[in-house]
Amino acid sequence: MVLTITLNPSLDISYPIEHLKINDVNRCQEVSKTAGGKGLNVTRVLHQMGHPVCATGFLGGNIGRFIADQLTENGIQHDFQSIAGETRNCIAILHDEGAQTEILEGGPVLSECDLVAFEEHLNGLLTDHDIVTISGSLSKGLPQTSYQSLIAQLNKMGKKVILDSSGASLEAVLVSKDKPYAIKPNLTEIEELTGEKLSLDQLAELKTLLMTELFEGIEFIMISLGAEGAFAKVGADYYRVSIPKINVVNPVGSGDSSVAGLAMALEQGKSVEAVLKTAMTLGLLNTMEAKTGYVDAAKFQTYFDLVDVKKV
Known part of the structure:
Protein backbone atom coordinates (compact mmCIF):
# COMPACT_ATOMS: atom_id res chain seq x y z
CA MET A 1 0.00 0.00 0.00
CA VAL A 2 1.26 3.47 -0.94
CA LEU A 3 1.17 6.27 1.64
CA THR A 4 0.69 9.80 0.28
CA ILE A 5 1.68 12.86 2.30
CA THR A 6 0.11 16.28 1.66
CA LEU A 7 1.16 18.93 4.17
CA ILE A 22 -15.41 42.51 -12.99
CA ASN A 23 -16.94 44.63 -10.21
CA ASP A 24 -20.30 42.98 -10.75
CA VAL A 25 -22.29 39.91 -9.68
CA ASN A 26 -21.36 36.58 -11.28
CA ARG A 27 -23.80 33.71 -10.85
CA CYS A 28 -22.76 30.07 -11.14
CA GLN A 29 -25.17 27.16 -11.52
CA GLU A 30 -22.70 24.27 -11.33
CA VAL A 31 -20.06 24.13 -8.61
CA SER A 32 -17.42 21.40 -8.20
CA LYS A 33 -15.75 20.90 -4.79
CA THR A 34 -12.92 18.36 -4.70
CA ALA A 35 -10.37 17.25 -2.11
CA GLY A 50 -7.40 0.01 -7.99
CA HIS A 51 -4.07 0.28 -6.15
CA PRO A 52 -4.16 0.31 -2.34
CA VAL A 53 -3.42 3.77 -0.96
CA CYS A 54 -3.76 5.77 2.25
CA GLY A 61 -11.55 23.06 10.61
CA ASN A 62 -14.77 22.66 8.69
CA ILE A 63 -12.97 22.49 5.35
CA GLY A 64 -10.73 19.72 6.67
CA ARG A 65 -13.79 17.78 7.82
CA PHE A 66 -15.39 18.24 4.39
CA ILE A 67 -12.28 16.82 2.70
CA ALA A 68 -12.10 13.85 5.08
CA ASP A 69 -15.81 13.12 4.59
CA GLN A 70 -15.45 13.26 0.80
CA LEU A 71 -12.51 10.85 0.87
CA THR A 72 -14.52 8.47 3.06
CA GLU A 73 -17.53 8.68 0.73
CA ASN A 74 -15.25 7.82 -2.19
CA GLY A 75 -13.84 4.80 -0.38
CA ILE A 76 -10.35 6.28 -0.02
CA GLN A 77 -8.45 5.36 3.14
CA HIS A 78 -7.03 8.33 5.07
CA ASP A 79 -5.51 9.18 8.44
CA PHE A 80 -4.67 12.88 8.81
CA GLN A 81 -3.14 14.82 11.67
CA SER A 82 -5.60 17.39 13.04
CA ILE A 83 -4.51 21.01 13.33
CA ALA A 84 -6.06 24.06 14.97
CA PHE A 118 2.98 14.79 12.51
CA GLU A 119 6.26 12.85 12.65
CA GLU A 120 4.92 10.97 15.68
CA HIS A 121 1.63 10.42 13.85
CA LEU A 122 3.57 9.13 10.84
CA ASN A 123 5.39 6.51 12.90
CA GLY A 124 2.08 4.79 13.54
CA LEU A 125 1.17 4.63 9.85
CA LEU A 126 4.22 3.03 8.29
CA THR A 127 3.76 -0.64 9.13
CA ASP A 128 1.98 -1.46 5.87
CA HIS A 129 3.63 1.05 3.52
CA ASP A 130 6.85 0.57 1.57
CA ILE A 131 6.38 3.48 -0.87
CA VAL A 132 5.70 7.01 0.41
CA THR A 133 4.99 10.04 -1.78
CA ILE A 134 5.49 13.61 -0.54
CA SER A 135 3.90 16.23 -2.76
CA GLY A 136 3.31 19.94 -3.03
CA SER A 137 4.04 23.04 -1.02
CA LEU A 138 4.66 23.42 2.70
CA SER A 139 2.11 25.06 4.97
CA LYS A 140 3.04 28.53 6.13
CA GLY A 141 5.20 28.54 9.26
CA LEU A 142 6.90 25.21 8.58
CA PRO A 143 10.67 25.41 8.00
CA GLN A 144 11.94 24.78 4.48
CA THR A 145 13.81 21.76 5.89
CA SER A 146 10.52 20.01 6.81
CA TYR A 147 10.68 17.58 3.89
CA GLN A 148 14.29 16.79 4.73
CA SER A 149 13.21 15.87 8.27
CA LEU A 150 10.45 13.60 7.00
CA ILE A 151 12.75 11.92 4.47
CA ALA A 152 15.36 11.26 7.17
CA GLN A 153 12.65 9.63 9.30
CA LEU A 154 11.33 7.54 6.40
CA ASN A 155 14.81 6.48 5.23
CA LYS A 156 15.61 5.15 8.71
CA MET A 157 12.52 2.96 8.43
CA GLY A 158 13.58 1.62 5.03
CA LYS A 159 10.85 3.31 3.00
CA LYS A 160 11.21 4.43 -0.62
CA VAL A 161 10.29 8.11 -0.83
CA ILE A 162 9.11 9.87 -3.99
CA LEU A 163 9.37 13.65 -3.58
CA ASP A 164 7.48 16.02 -5.88
CA SER A 165 8.26 19.53 -4.73
CA SER A 166 10.05 22.62 -6.01
CA GLY A 167 11.86 25.75 -4.94
CA ALA A 168 13.44 26.13 -1.51
CA SER A 169 11.94 22.99 0.01
CA LEU A 170 13.34 20.83 -2.81
CA GLU A 171 16.70 22.56 -2.69
CA ALA A 172 16.91 21.97 1.08
CA VAL A 173 16.53 18.25 0.43
CA LEU A 174 19.04 18.14 -2.43
CA VAL A 175 21.80 19.85 -0.43
CA SER A 176 21.24 17.59 2.60
CA LYS A 177 22.50 14.07 3.27
CA ASP A 178 18.93 12.77 3.48
CA LYS A 179 17.88 12.03 -0.09
CA PRO A 180 14.62 10.58 -1.41
CA TYR A 181 14.59 7.50 -3.61
CA ALA A 182 13.00 9.44 -6.48
CA ILE A 183 12.19 12.99 -7.58
CA LYS A 184 10.03 14.23 -10.46
CA PRO A 185 10.91 17.82 -11.35
CA ASN A 186 10.11 19.43 -14.68
CA LEU A 187 12.77 21.02 -16.88
CA THR A 188 12.01 24.55 -15.64
CA GLU A 189 12.45 23.48 -12.02
CA ILE A 190 15.81 21.87 -12.84
CA GLU A 191 16.91 25.10 -14.54
CA GLU A 192 15.83 27.14 -11.51
CA LEU A 193 17.75 24.86 -9.16
CA THR A 194 20.96 24.80 -11.16
CA GLY A 195 20.95 28.15 -12.97
CA GLU A 196 21.61 26.25 -16.21
CA LYS A 197 19.67 26.73 -19.44
CA LEU A 198 18.92 23.24 -20.71
CA SER A 199 17.98 21.85 -24.09
CA LEU A 200 16.75 18.43 -25.15
CA ASP A 201 19.05 18.75 -28.15
CA GLN A 202 22.02 18.55 -25.78
CA LEU A 203 21.43 15.36 -23.83
CA ALA A 204 25.11 15.03 -22.96
CA GLU A 205 24.93 18.26 -20.96
CA LEU A 206 21.78 17.12 -19.17
CA LYS A 207 23.42 13.80 -18.32
CA THR A 208 26.45 15.61 -16.91
CA LEU A 209 24.24 17.91 -14.84
CA LEU A 210 22.42 14.97 -13.25
CA MET A 211 25.77 13.47 -12.23
CA THR A 212 26.68 16.52 -10.14
CA GLU A 213 26.80 16.52 -6.34
CA LEU A 214 23.37 18.18 -6.11
CA PHE A 215 21.67 14.99 -7.37
CA GLU A 216 24.04 12.49 -5.79
CA GLY A 217 22.33 9.73 -3.83
CA ILE A 218 18.99 9.90 -5.67
CA GLU A 219 18.36 6.61 -7.45
CA PHE A 220 15.49 7.65 -9.71
CA ILE A 221 15.20 11.08 -11.36
CA MET A 222 12.40 11.64 -13.85
CA ILE A 223 12.28 15.04 -15.53
CA SER A 224 8.86 15.67 -17.04
CA LEU A 225 8.86 17.48 -20.39
CA GLY A 226 5.14 18.00 -21.05
CA ALA A 227 4.20 17.01 -24.59
CA GLU A 228 7.81 15.94 -25.19
CA GLY A 229 7.54 13.10 -22.67
CA ALA A 230 10.32 12.72 -20.10
CA PHE A 231 14.04 12.25 -19.53
CA ALA A 232 15.15 9.95 -16.71
CA LYS A 233 18.25 8.87 -14.84
CA VAL A 234 17.94 5.59 -12.99
CA GLY A 235 21.10 4.50 -11.24
CA ALA A 236 23.84 4.99 -13.85
CA ASP A 237 21.48 4.65 -16.83
CA TYR A 238 19.60 7.30 -18.82
CA TYR A 239 16.28 7.00 -20.62
CA ARG A 240 14.29 9.08 -23.12
CA VAL A 241 10.54 8.60 -22.87
CA SER A 242 8.35 9.56 -25.84
CA ILE A 243 4.57 9.83 -25.71
CA PRO A 244 1.89 9.88 -28.42
CA LYS A 245 0.17 13.05 -29.54
CA ILE A 246 -3.24 13.38 -27.92
CA ASN A 247 -6.12 15.82 -27.57
CA VAL A 248 -5.35 17.63 -24.29
CA VAL A 249 -8.46 18.57 -22.31
CA ASN A 250 -6.89 19.58 -18.98
CA PRO A 251 -3.15 19.24 -18.26
CA VAL A 252 -3.42 20.28 -14.60
CA GLY A 253 -2.58 17.36 -12.31
CA SER A 254 -0.68 15.37 -14.92
CA GLY A 255 2.53 15.55 -12.89
CA ASP A 256 0.67 14.23 -9.85
CA SER A 257 -0.77 11.42 -11.96
CA SER A 258 2.75 10.54 -13.11
CA VAL A 259 3.86 10.36 -9.46
CA ALA A 260 0.99 7.96 -8.85
CA GLY A 261 2.28 5.84 -11.73
CA LEU A 262 5.82 5.83 -10.32
CA ALA A 263 4.57 4.77 -6.90
CA MET A 264 2.28 2.06 -8.22
CA ALA A 265 4.80 0.48 -10.59
CA LEU A 266 7.67 0.66 -8.07
CA GLU A 267 5.57 -1.06 -5.45
CA GLN A 268 4.62 -3.73 -7.99
CA GLY A 269 8.33 -4.36 -8.65
CA LYS A 270 8.12 -3.52 -12.35
CA SER A 271 11.15 -3.06 -14.61
CA VAL A 272 12.58 0.43 -15.10
CA GLU A 273 11.00 0.64 -18.55
CA ALA A 274 7.59 -0.39 -17.19
CA VAL A 275 7.84 2.09 -14.31
CA LEU A 276 8.55 4.94 -16.73
CA LYS A 277 5.79 3.84 -19.10
CA THR A 278 3.28 3.57 -16.25
CA ALA A 279 4.16 7.05 -14.96
CA MET A 280 3.81 8.66 -18.37
CA THR A 281 0.63 6.76 -19.21
CA LEU A 282 -1.18 8.01 -16.12
CA GLY A 283 0.03 11.53 -16.85
CA LEU A 284 -1.40 11.22 -20.36
CA LEU A 285 -4.72 9.86 -19.14
CA ASN A 286 -5.12 12.78 -16.75
CA THR A 287 -4.75 15.30 -19.59
CA MET A 288 -7.65 13.61 -21.37
CA GLU A 289 -10.10 14.28 -18.51
CA ALA A 290 -11.82 17.54 -17.61
CA LYS A 291 -11.30 17.03 -13.88
CA THR A 292 -7.91 17.39 -12.23
CA GLY A 293 -6.37 14.21 -10.86
CA TYR A 294 -8.68 11.83 -12.71
CA VAL A 295 -7.89 8.96 -15.08
CA ASP A 296 -9.92 6.38 -16.98
CA ALA A 297 -8.36 3.07 -15.96
CA ALA A 298 -10.04 1.31 -18.91
CA LYS A 299 -7.76 3.23 -21.30
CA PHE A 300 -4.54 2.38 -19.48
CA GLN A 301 -3.27 -0.54 -21.57
CA THR A 302 -4.03 1.17 -24.89
CA TYR A 303 -1.87 4.20 -24.07
CA PHE A 304 0.73 2.21 -22.13
CA ASP A 305 1.49 0.39 -25.37
CA LEU A 306 2.00 3.72 -27.19
CA VAL A 307 4.62 5.08 -24.78
CA ASP A 308 8.18 4.44 -25.97
CA VAL A 309 11.21 4.15 -23.68
CA LYS A 310 14.75 4.11 -25.05
CA LYS A 311 18.03 3.93 -23.17
CA VAL A 312 20.29 6.80 -24.31
Whole structure:
Protein backbone atom coordinates (compact mmCIF):
# COMPACT_ATOMS: atom_id res chain seq x y z
CA MET A 1 0.00 0.00 0.00
CA VAL A 2 1.26 3.47 -0.94
CA LEU A 3 1.17 6.27 1.64
CA THR A 4 0.69 9.80 0.28
CA ILE A 5 1.68 12.86 2.30
CA THR A 6 0.11 16.28 1.66
CA LEU A 7 1.16 18.93 4.17
CA ASN A 8 -0.85 21.75 2.57
CA PRO A 9 -4.03 20.22 1.11
CA SER A 10 -6.95 22.26 -0.14
CA LEU A 11 -10.58 22.15 -1.10
CA ASP A 12 -10.50 22.82 -4.84
CA ILE A 13 -13.59 24.76 -5.91
CA SER A 14 -14.41 25.22 -9.57
CA TYR A 15 -16.86 27.90 -10.76
CA PRO A 16 -17.68 27.59 -14.49
CA ILE A 17 -19.33 30.77 -15.80
CA GLU A 18 -19.85 32.02 -19.33
CA HIS A 19 -18.23 35.44 -18.81
CA LEU A 20 -16.36 36.92 -15.82
CA LYS A 21 -17.80 40.34 -15.00
CA ILE A 22 -15.41 42.51 -12.99
CA ASN A 23 -16.94 44.63 -10.21
CA ASP A 24 -20.30 42.98 -10.75
CA VAL A 25 -22.29 39.91 -9.68
CA ASN A 26 -21.36 36.58 -11.28
CA ARG A 27 -23.80 33.71 -10.85
CA CYS A 28 -22.76 30.07 -11.14
CA GLN A 29 -25.17 27.16 -11.52
CA GLU A 30 -22.70 24.27 -11.33
CA VAL A 31 -20.06 24.13 -8.61
CA SER A 32 -17.42 21.40 -8.20
CA LYS A 33 -15.75 20.90 -4.79
CA THR A 34 -12.92 18.36 -4.70
CA ALA A 35 -10.37 17.25 -2.11
CA GLY A 36 -7.25 18.83 -3.57
CA GLY A 37 -3.57 19.43 -3.25
CA LYS A 38 -0.92 17.55 -5.22
CA GLY A 39 -0.76 14.62 -2.82
CA LEU A 40 -4.51 14.09 -2.87
CA ASN A 41 -4.42 14.06 -6.68
CA VAL A 42 -1.84 11.26 -6.40
CA THR A 43 -4.13 9.49 -3.93
CA ARG A 44 -7.19 9.73 -6.14
CA VAL A 45 -5.41 8.40 -9.24
CA LEU A 46 -4.00 5.42 -7.33
CA HIS A 47 -7.49 4.68 -6.03
CA GLN A 48 -8.96 4.90 -9.53
CA MET A 49 -6.33 2.43 -10.72
CA GLY A 50 -7.40 0.01 -7.99
CA HIS A 51 -4.07 0.28 -6.15
CA PRO A 52 -4.16 0.31 -2.34
CA VAL A 53 -3.42 3.77 -0.96
CA CYS A 54 -3.76 5.77 2.25
CA ALA A 55 -3.60 9.57 2.48
CA THR A 56 -2.14 11.56 5.34
CA GLY A 57 -0.99 15.09 6.12
CA PHE A 58 -2.64 18.01 7.92
CA LEU A 59 -6.37 18.79 8.00
CA GLY A 60 -8.21 21.34 10.11
CA GLY A 61 -11.55 23.06 10.61
CA ASN A 62 -14.77 22.66 8.69
CA ILE A 63 -12.97 22.49 5.35
CA GLY A 64 -10.73 19.72 6.67
CA ARG A 65 -13.79 17.78 7.82
CA PHE A 66 -15.39 18.24 4.39
CA ILE A 67 -12.28 16.82 2.70
CA ALA A 68 -12.10 13.85 5.08
CA ASP A 69 -15.81 13.12 4.59
CA GLN A 70 -15.45 13.26 0.80
CA LEU A 71 -12.51 10.85 0.87
CA THR A 72 -14.52 8.47 3.06
CA GLU A 73 -17.53 8.68 0.73
CA ASN A 74 -15.25 7.82 -2.19
CA GLY A 75 -13.84 4.80 -0.38
CA ILE A 76 -10.35 6.28 -0.02
CA GLN A 77 -8.45 5.36 3.14
CA HIS A 78 -7.03 8.33 5.07
CA ASP A 79 -5.51 9.18 8.44
CA PHE A 80 -4.67 12.88 8.81
CA GLN A 81 -3.14 14.82 11.67
CA SER A 82 -5.60 17.39 13.04
CA ILE A 83 -4.51 21.01 13.33
CA ALA A 84 -6.06 24.06 14.97
CA GLY A 85 -6.15 26.14 11.77
CA GLU A 86 -8.54 25.92 8.85
CA THR A 87 -7.53 24.02 5.70
CA ARG A 88 -7.43 26.32 2.68
CA ASN A 89 -9.69 26.81 -0.33
CA CYS A 90 -8.31 27.05 -3.87
CA ILE A 91 -10.80 28.59 -6.30
CA ALA A 92 -10.73 28.32 -10.09
CA ILE A 93 -13.09 30.48 -12.15
CA LEU A 94 -13.53 28.96 -15.61
CA HIS A 95 -14.72 31.63 -18.03
CA ASP A 96 -14.58 33.21 -21.47
CA GLU A 97 -13.84 30.27 -23.75
CA GLY A 98 -11.16 28.41 -21.85
CA ALA A 99 -9.75 31.19 -19.66
CA GLN A 100 -9.09 30.33 -16.02
CA THR A 101 -8.70 32.74 -13.12
CA GLU A 102 -7.41 31.25 -9.87
CA ILE A 103 -7.65 32.45 -6.27
CA LEU A 104 -5.36 30.40 -4.04
CA GLU A 105 -5.49 30.80 -0.28
CA GLY A 106 -2.21 30.53 1.59
CA GLY A 107 -3.57 28.08 4.13
CA PRO A 108 -3.11 27.77 7.89
CA VAL A 109 0.02 28.86 9.71
CA LEU A 110 1.69 25.89 11.38
CA SER A 111 4.75 25.49 13.59
CA GLU A 112 7.62 23.10 14.19
CA CYS A 113 5.51 21.66 17.01
CA ASP A 114 2.90 20.67 14.42
CA LEU A 115 5.63 18.99 12.37
CA VAL A 116 6.90 17.05 15.41
CA ALA A 117 3.33 15.91 16.12
CA PHE A 118 2.98 14.79 12.51
CA GLU A 119 6.26 12.85 12.65
CA GLU A 120 4.92 10.97 15.68
CA HIS A 121 1.63 10.42 13.85
CA LEU A 122 3.57 9.13 10.84
CA ASN A 123 5.39 6.51 12.90
CA GLY A 124 2.08 4.79 13.54
CA LEU A 125 1.17 4.63 9.85
CA LEU A 126 4.22 3.03 8.29
CA THR A 127 3.76 -0.64 9.13
CA ASP A 128 1.98 -1.46 5.87
CA HIS A 129 3.63 1.05 3.52
CA ASP A 130 6.85 0.57 1.57
CA ILE A 131 6.38 3.48 -0.87
CA VAL A 132 5.70 7.01 0.41
CA THR A 133 4.99 10.04 -1.78
CA ILE A 134 5.49 13.61 -0.54
CA SER A 135 3.90 16.23 -2.76
CA GLY A 136 3.31 19.94 -3.03
CA SER A 137 4.04 23.04 -1.02
CA LEU A 138 4.66 23.42 2.70
CA SER A 139 2.11 25.06 4.97
CA LYS A 140 3.04 28.53 6.13
CA GLY A 141 5.20 28.54 9.26
CA LEU A 142 6.90 25.21 8.58
CA PRO A 143 10.67 25.41 8.00
CA GLN A 144 11.94 24.78 4.48
CA THR A 145 13.81 21.76 5.89
CA SER A 146 10.52 20.01 6.81
CA TYR A 147 10.68 17.58 3.89
CA GLN A 148 14.29 16.79 4.73
CA SER A 149 13.21 15.87 8.27
CA LEU A 150 10.45 13.60 7.00
CA ILE A 151 12.75 11.92 4.47
CA ALA A 152 15.36 11.26 7.17
CA GLN A 153 12.65 9.63 9.30
CA LEU A 154 11.33 7.54 6.40
CA ASN A 155 14.81 6.48 5.23
CA LYS A 156 15.61 5.15 8.71
CA MET A 157 12.52 2.96 8.43
CA GLY A 158 13.58 1.62 5.03
CA LYS A 159 10.85 3.31 3.00
CA LYS A 160 11.21 4.43 -0.62
CA VAL A 161 10.29 8.11 -0.83
CA ILE A 162 9.11 9.87 -3.99
CA LEU A 163 9.37 13.65 -3.58
CA ASP A 164 7.48 16.02 -5.88
CA SER A 165 8.26 19.53 -4.73
CA SER A 166 10.05 22.62 -6.01
CA GLY A 167 11.86 25.75 -4.94
CA ALA A 168 13.44 26.13 -1.51
CA SER A 169 11.94 22.99 0.01
CA LEU A 170 13.34 20.83 -2.81
CA GLU A 171 16.70 22.56 -2.69
CA ALA A 172 16.91 21.97 1.08
CA VAL A 173 16.53 18.25 0.43
CA LEU A 174 19.04 18.14 -2.43
CA VAL A 175 21.80 19.85 -0.43
CA SER A 176 21.24 17.59 2.60
CA LYS A 177 22.50 14.07 3.27
CA ASP A 178 18.93 12.77 3.48
CA LYS A 179 17.88 12.03 -0.09
CA PRO A 180 14.62 10.58 -1.41
CA TYR A 181 14.59 7.50 -3.61
CA ALA A 182 13.00 9.44 -6.48
CA ILE A 183 12.19 12.99 -7.58
CA LYS A 184 10.03 14.23 -10.46
CA PRO A 185 10.91 17.82 -11.35
CA ASN A 186 10.11 19.43 -14.68
CA LEU A 187 12.77 21.02 -16.88
CA THR A 188 12.01 24.55 -15.64
CA GLU A 189 12.45 23.48 -12.02
CA ILE A 190 15.81 21.87 -12.84
CA GLU A 191 16.91 25.10 -14.54
CA GLU A 192 15.83 27.14 -11.51
CA LEU A 193 17.75 24.86 -9.16
CA THR A 194 20.96 24.80 -11.16
CA GLY A 195 20.95 28.15 -12.97
CA GLU A 196 21.61 26.25 -16.21
CA LYS A 197 19.67 26.73 -19.44
CA LEU A 198 18.92 23.24 -20.71
CA SER A 199 17.98 21.85 -24.09
CA LEU A 200 16.75 18.43 -25.15
CA ASP A 201 19.05 18.75 -28.15
CA GLN A 202 22.02 18.55 -25.78
CA LEU A 203 21.43 15.36 -23.83
CA ALA A 204 25.11 15.03 -22.96
CA GLU A 205 24.93 18.26 -20.96
CA LEU A 206 21.78 17.12 -19.17
CA LYS A 207 23.42 13.80 -18.32
CA THR A 208 26.45 15.61 -16.91
CA LEU A 209 24.24 17.91 -14.84
CA LEU A 210 22.42 14.97 -13.25
CA MET A 211 25.77 13.47 -12.23
CA THR A 212 26.68 16.52 -10.14
CA GLU A 213 26.80 16.52 -6.34
CA LEU A 214 23.37 18.18 -6.11
CA PHE A 215 21.67 14.99 -7.37
CA GLU A 216 24.04 12.49 -5.79
CA GLY A 217 22.33 9.73 -3.83
CA ILE A 218 18.99 9.90 -5.67
CA GLU A 219 18.36 6.61 -7.45
CA PHE A 220 15.49 7.65 -9.71
CA ILE A 221 15.20 11.08 -11.36
CA MET A 222 12.40 11.64 -13.85
CA ILE A 223 12.28 15.04 -15.53
CA SER A 224 8.86 15.67 -17.04
CA LEU A 225 8.86 17.48 -20.39
CA GLY A 226 5.14 18.00 -21.05
CA ALA A 227 4.20 17.01 -24.59
CA GLU A 228 7.81 15.94 -25.19
CA GLY A 229 7.54 13.10 -22.67
CA ALA A 230 10.32 12.72 -20.10
CA PHE A 231 14.04 12.25 -19.53
CA ALA A 232 15.15 9.95 -16.71
CA LYS A 233 18.25 8.87 -14.84
CA VAL A 234 17.94 5.59 -12.99
CA GLY A 235 21.10 4.50 -11.24
CA ALA A 236 23.84 4.99 -13.85
CA ASP A 237 21.48 4.65 -16.83
CA TYR A 238 19.60 7.30 -18.82
CA TYR A 239 16.28 7.00 -20.62
CA ARG A 240 14.29 9.08 -23.12
CA VAL A 241 10.54 8.60 -22.87
CA SER A 242 8.35 9.56 -25.84
CA ILE A 243 4.57 9.83 -25.71
CA PRO A 244 1.89 9.88 -28.42
CA LYS A 245 0.17 13.05 -29.54
CA ILE A 246 -3.24 13.38 -27.92
CA ASN A 247 -6.12 15.82 -27.57
CA VAL A 248 -5.35 17.63 -24.29
CA VAL A 249 -8.46 18.57 -22.31
CA ASN A 250 -6.89 19.58 -18.98
CA PRO A 251 -3.15 19.24 -18.26
CA VAL A 252 -3.42 20.28 -14.60
CA GLY A 253 -2.58 17.36 -12.31
CA SER A 254 -0.68 15.37 -14.92
CA GLY A 255 2.53 15.55 -12.89
CA ASP A 256 0.67 14.23 -9.85
CA SER A 257 -0.77 11.42 -11.96
CA SER A 258 2.75 10.54 -13.11
CA VAL A 259 3.86 10.36 -9.46
CA ALA A 260 0.99 7.96 -8.85
CA GLY A 261 2.28 5.84 -11.73
CA LEU A 262 5.82 5.83 -10.32
CA ALA A 263 4.57 4.77 -6.90
CA MET A 264 2.28 2.06 -8.22
CA ALA A 265 4.80 0.48 -10.59
CA LEU A 266 7.67 0.66 -8.07
CA GLU A 267 5.57 -1.06 -5.45
CA GLN A 268 4.62 -3.73 -7.99
CA GLY A 269 8.33 -4.36 -8.65
CA LYS A 270 8.12 -3.52 -12.35
CA SER A 271 11.15 -3.06 -14.61
CA VAL A 272 12.58 0.43 -15.10
CA GLU A 273 11.00 0.64 -18.55
CA ALA A 274 7.59 -0.39 -17.19
CA VAL A 275 7.84 2.09 -14.31
CA LEU A 276 8.55 4.94 -16.73
CA LYS A 277 5.79 3.84 -19.10
CA THR A 278 3.28 3.57 -16.25
CA ALA A 279 4.16 7.05 -14.96
CA MET A 280 3.81 8.66 -18.37
CA THR A 281 0.63 6.76 -19.21
CA LEU A 282 -1.18 8.01 -16.12
CA GLY A 283 0.03 11.53 -16.85
CA LEU A 284 -1.40 11.22 -20.36
CA LEU A 285 -4.72 9.86 -19.14
CA ASN A 286 -5.12 12.78 -16.75
CA THR A 287 -4.75 15.30 -19.59
CA MET A 288 -7.65 13.61 -21.37
CA GLU A 289 -10.10 14.28 -18.51
CA ALA A 290 -11.82 17.54 -17.61
CA LYS A 291 -11.30 17.03 -13.88
CA THR A 292 -7.91 17.39 -12.23
CA GLY A 293 -6.37 14.21 -10.86
CA TYR A 294 -8.68 11.83 -12.71
CA VAL A 295 -7.89 8.96 -15.08
CA ASP A 296 -9.92 6.38 -16.98
CA ALA A 297 -8.36 3.07 -15.96
CA ALA A 298 -10.04 1.31 -18.91
CA LYS A 299 -7.76 3.23 -21.30
CA PHE A 300 -4.54 2.38 -19.48
CA GLN A 301 -3.27 -0.54 -21.57
CA THR A 302 -4.03 1.17 -24.89
CA TYR A 303 -1.87 4.20 -24.07
CA PHE A 304 0.73 2.21 -22.13
CA ASP A 305 1.49 0.39 -25.37
CA LEU A 306 2.00 3.72 -27.19
CA VAL A 307 4.62 5.08 -24.78
CA ASP A 308 8.18 4.44 -25.97
CA VAL A 309 11.21 4.15 -23.68
CA LYS A 310 14.75 4.11 -25.05
CA LYS A 311 18.03 3.93 -23.17
CA VAL A 312 20.29 6.80 -24.31
